Amino acid sequence: MTEQTIALVTGANKGIGYEIAAGLGALGWSVGVGARDAERLDAAVAKLRAGGADAFGVPLDVTDDDSVAAAAQMIEERAGRLDVLVNNAGVTGGMAGQTPSTADIAAVRAAVETNVFGVIRVTNAMLPLLRRSASPRIVNMSSGVGSLTRQSTPGAETGPISVGYAASKTYLNGVTVQYARELRDTNILINAGNPGYCATDLNGFRGTRTPEQGAAIGIRLATLPDGGPTGGFFEDEGTVPW
Numbered sequence: 001m002t003e004q005t006i007a008l009v010t011g012a013n014k015g016i017g018y019e020i021a022a023g024l025g026a027l028g029w030s031v032g033v034g035a036r037d038a039e040r041l042d043a044a045v046a047k048l049r050a051g052g053a054d055a056f057g058v059p060l061d062v063t064d065d066d067s068v069a070a071a072a073q074m075i076e077e078r079a080g081r082l083d084v085l086v087n088n089a090g091v092t093g094g095m096a097g098q099t100p101s102t103a104d105i106a107a108v109r110a111a112v113e114t115n116v117f118g119v120i121r122v123t124n125a126m127l128p129l130l131r132r133s134a135s136p137r138i139v140n141m142s143s144g145v146g147s148l149t150r151q152s153t154p155g156a157e158t159g160p161i162s163v164g165y166a167a168s169k170t171y172l173n174g175v176t177v178q179y180a181r182e183l184r185d186t187n188i189l190i191n192a193g194n195p196g197y198c199a200t201d202l203n204g205f206r207g208t209r210t211p212e213q214g215a216a217i218g219i220r221l222a223t224l225p226d227g228g229p230t231g232g233f234f235e236d237e238g239t240v241p242w
């Protein structure tokens with residue numbers, strides 16, 4: 001009998017993260033549902049289980065060292081390893097404060113704290129567990145707004161001008177590439193995914209795609225075969241320009 005794949009999805013209580021967890025659960029995987037609010041965590045786990053997924057709750061605030069360490073300890077005790085980490089938790093920081101010339105530094109900092117430092121913190125806490133997997137995968141849920149090529153090509157810009165959220169996703173892309181460089185001689189594949197503009201809390205449900213559609217790229221990168229790409233940036237249609 002093959003071993004059940006163990007995954008952790010951060011920010012999985014709703015939106016795209018929830019749908020990634022549901023998609024991985026549908027593959028028969030054991031899915032850790034990372035969420036910081038206990039009530040919303042329990043509700044998401046219950047819903048995923050009702051849908052047939054082998055889901056378990058992982059209390060997790062990606063901005064908090066102790067919370068992240070406790071989450072790693074929990075997975076260590078439960079499974080002794082981690083096969084797939086999906087860094088999905090993200091915030092805008094508040095779009096009102098994101099025009100560069102009038103930026104609210106607190107809003108910019110909030111975006112970077114969660115979308116960049118949170119990813120580094122969680123990834124490093126989980127790496128010892130991932131290194132015990134036969135085929136470890138790390139997926140960083142980025143955004144098309146993080147593409148400097150798109151942002152600097154007149155007519156191709158995506159999303160509102162934002163010195164916090166968009167730039168945090170550019171930073172995250174850079175972080176993804178640096179991890180890929182460090183991990184190149186391992187079996188760990190790490191990639192960034194762009195879910196596209198999806199209707200979630202993040203944008204007041206104005207997105208034009210469903211969270212389920214947005215989850216597809218995360219699921220694809222979580223299930224890459226051995227020898228698959230690493231250090232790349234992908235969306236449904238293929239590679240996203242940096």
Ligand code: NAP
Nearest residue numbers: 011013015016061062088089090143196197198200201202
């Ligand atoms: P969402 O519905 O607002 O979900 C964001 C998730 O992140 C929530 O579960 C939230 O938990 C969690 N989260 C935020 N801060 C956290 C923290 N400190 N610790 C743990 N969890 C935290 O947004 P979404 O649209 O699904 O976004 C998912 C990812 O996709 C994000 O990285 C986002 O940047 C990216 N993305 C989204 C779009 C889009 O159009 N929606 C486009 C491109 C990229 P709480 O419920 O506790 O707040």
